[in-house]
Amino acid sequence: MAATVTASTLSSAASLSIRTKPRLSIPKPIKSFLYSKSPQFLSLSSHPTTITRAQSSDIDTSFFDNVNPEDVIVFDPPSPPEDFVPPPSFDEGPIETEEEIAAAYEELYGPAFSGESILGNDVYVMDSKVKKTTGFGSKGKKEKIRDGFEERVVQVRRVTKVVKGGKQLHFRAIVVVGNKQGQVGVGVGKAKEVIAAVLKSAVNARRNIVTVPMTKYSTFPHRSEGDYGAAKVMLRPASPGTGVIAGGAVRIVLEMAGVENALGKQIGSKNALNNARATVVAVLKMRQFRDVARERGIPMEELWK
Amino acid sequence: MIRRYWNINLEEMMKAGVHFGHGTRKWNPRMAPYISAKRKGIHITNLTRTARFLSEACDLVFDAASRRKQFLIVGTKNKAADSVARAAIRARCHYVNKKWLGGILTNWSTTETRLQKFRDLRMEQKTGRLNRLPKGDAARLKRQLTHLQTYLGGIKYMTGLPDIVIIVDQQEEYTALRECMTLGIPTICLIDTNCDPDLADISIPTNDDAIASIRLILNKLVFAICEGHSSYIRNP
Numbered sequence: 050m051a052a053t054v055t056a057s058t059l060s061s062a063a064s065l066s067i068r069t070k071p072r073l074s075i076p077k078p079i080k081s082f083l084y085s086k087s088p089q090f091l092s093l094s095s096h097p098t099t100i101t102r103a104q105s106s107d108i109d110t111s112f113f114d115n116v117n118p119e120d121v122i123v124f125d126p127p128s129p130p131e132d133f134v135p136p137p138s139f140d141e142g143p144i145e146t147e148e149e150i151a152a153a154y155e156e157l158y159g160p161a162f163s164g165e166s167i168l169g170n171d172v173y174v175m176d177s178k179v180k181k182t183t184g185f186g187s188k189g190k191k192e193k194i195r196d197g198f199e200e201r202v203v204q205v206r207r208v209t210k211v212v213k214g215g216k217q218l219h220f221r222a223i224v225v226v227g228n229k230q231g232q233v234g235v236g237v238g239k240a241k242e243v244i245a246a247v248l249k250s251a252v253n254a255r256r257n258i259v260t261v262p263m264t265k266y267s268t269f270p271h272r273s274e275g276d277y278g279a280a281k282v283m284l285r286p287a288s289p290g291t292g293v294i295a296g297g298a299v300r301i302v303l304e305m306a307g308v309e310n311a312l313g314k315q316i317g318s319k320n321a322l323n324n325a326r327a328t329v330v331a332v333l334k335m336r337q338f339r340d341v342a343r344e345r346g347i348p349m350e351e352l353w354k
Numbered sequence: 355m356i357r358r359y360w361n362i363n364l365e366e367m368m369k370a371g372v373h374f375g376h377g378t379r380k381w382n383p384r385m386a387p388y389i390s391a392k393r394k395g396i397h398i399t400n401l402t403r404t405a406r407f408l409s410e411a412c413d414l415v416f417d418a419a420s421r422r423k424q425f426l427i428v429g430t431k432n433k434a435a436d437s438v439a440r441a442a443i444r445a446r447c448h449y450v451n452k453k454w455l456g457g458i459l460t461n462w463s464t465t466e467t468r469l470q471k472f473r474d475l476r477m478e479q480k481t482g483r484l485n486r487l488p489k490g491d492a493a494r495l496k497r498q499l500t501h502l503q504t505y506l507g508g509i510k511y512m513t514g515l516p517d518i519v520i521i522v523d524q525q526e527e528y529t530a531l532r533e534c535m536t537l538g539i540p541t542i543c544l545i546d547t548n549c550d551p552d553l554a555d556i557s558i559p560t561n562d563d564a565i566a567s568i569r570l571i572l573n574k575l576v577f578a579i580c581e582g583h584s585s586y587i588r589n590p
Contacts, residue, residue, distance in 0.1 A: 112410050112414075113407075113410070113555060113556045113557075114555075122402065122403050122406050123402065123406070124364075124402040124403075124405040124406040124409070126357075126359055126360070126362060126405075126409055127357055127358065127359050128359065129359045129361070130359065133359065133361070135361050136361075136577050136580075138569065138573045139437075139440050139441045139443075139444035139445075139572070139573060139576055140437070140440060140569075142444075145443075150443055153446055154446055154511045155511075157446055157511075157583075158424075158511040158512070158513060159511075159513065160511075161469075161510060161511040161512065161513050162466075162469035162470065162472060162473040162510045162511070162512075163473065163476070163510045163511055164472070164473040164474075164475075164476025164477050164480065164510075165476065165480060172473070172477065176470070
């Protein structure tokens with residue numbers, strides 16, 4: 050299972066516009082008060098703004114991916130080299146002192162978090178690497194972030210949890226993240242402040258990004274329907290010059306993907322989050338003509354008959 | 355990938371009992387291709403397949419080690435904990451042999467803060483500052499230190515996410531396996547007849563109950579890692 054799209058590196062960030070269009074379902078007289086609070090006193094729980102994914106794309110597991118367990122698998126090891134001495138098991142063999150072990154580890158990995166340095170390296174070497182991600186106080190976490198994805202807030206809602214002492218209010222933000230070249234992601238985040246919720250949902254959106262198959266006229270290859278929960282969305286390609294004709298969440302997702310001509314309809318529930326997810330499902334079902342023709346082994350002209 | 359000789363012989367594996375599975379009632383039908391027979395209410399795995407998979411896994415591990423990838427060995431069964439620690443120390447890899455705290459990999463930034471605390475406590479212990487504090491504080495810090503040592507002692511040299519994770523028992527370490535899957539880290543898993551072979555990237559059907567069989571497999575893998583490291587040293 051190889052990793053899918055990884056977040057791109059910290060290149061020069063395009064200008065991001067967090068155009069907050071909060072569509073609140075409940076009238077909130079408190080809202081202006083909240084916005085006047087300075088953002089430095091946000092919750093200092095350092096949620097990571099960079100997504101760590103393992104870079105293991107060069108480990109070749111092709112044998113295991115392609116092996117069919119039903120076949121007869123033979124075990125024919127190559128012959129041992131002449132002076133092969135079977136090595137001692139890890140229990141036997143010379144007992145190493147702690148210092149030797151620490152020295153060997155330090156040679157390989159540096160002193161990392163062990164608290165002692167036998168080879169004379171700086172013990173606090175990890176501090177400089179870790180402190181960068183969890184910045185404190187003064188500049189907070191780098192709000193205007195990185196990697197060429199534009200964010201748009203679909204909906205910010207105030208949600209309540211009733212406890213014995215009263216009502217606990219949180220904000221739930223739904224954000225769609227996309228570069229205009231066919232990659233979108235939908236994310237949800239909840240926090241006690243609107244801005245924190247928007248940040249969390251942006252991080253979440255960057256974790257689940259999908260690619261939209263697009264033709265050269267910035268539209269879909271074919272119709273498709275997708276549903277998520279009770280929301281059903283129908284997407285249909287359109288000729289160039291049409292623009293995106295869809296409502297609410299669907300329109301935002303398609304615009305962030307860079308699709309310029311499409312028709313979309315929300316059939317079923319009108320819930321924003323579910324409709325955004327349903328468009329993602331619909332888009333995942335689409336295939337490019339080229340790929341289908343290659344899989345079926347027929348020329349592309351057959352598909353258009 | 356070149357196939358090398360890893361000193362895997364079938365008699366040795368039979369003596370260690372690698373081919374025994376779990377009881378017949380507890381099997382996972384997805385393991386059907388790997389099961390060769392049923393004897394006395396226990397499934398017997400196909401030893402040639404195991405040997406082949408093990409040699410391919412060793413090749414892969416050797417290749418990765420010669421490219422300086424980082425490994426993590428996870429084994430929390432109390433029977434196997436000791437041998438996991440020793441094997442990992444021998445191979446100079448990271449290991450987790452006490453309980454796998456949820457989120458070690460997926461919540462890596464929090465794990466890093468814990469590791470930093472561990473390192474600070476160790477520094478304080480070494481410089482002797484703990485003796486100058488009042489008894490209560492010193493006792494509390496010492497307890498924290500032992501706590502961190504048991505759970506995070508094996509990963510204190512880990513600077514980032516590992517590149518390959520070796521898991522000893524899939525049923526026990528299901529959380530670890532799921533974390534690696536969400537992060538996309540390739541995993542080598544020792545599978546028994548009640549486990550799912552499709553979850554891990556590389557699954558080696560073995561017996562995860564007998565200490566001898568776990569030790570044998572770990573031996574081979576550790577040998578491969580050591581060879582990989584030395585081959586890196588010879589020609590970087």
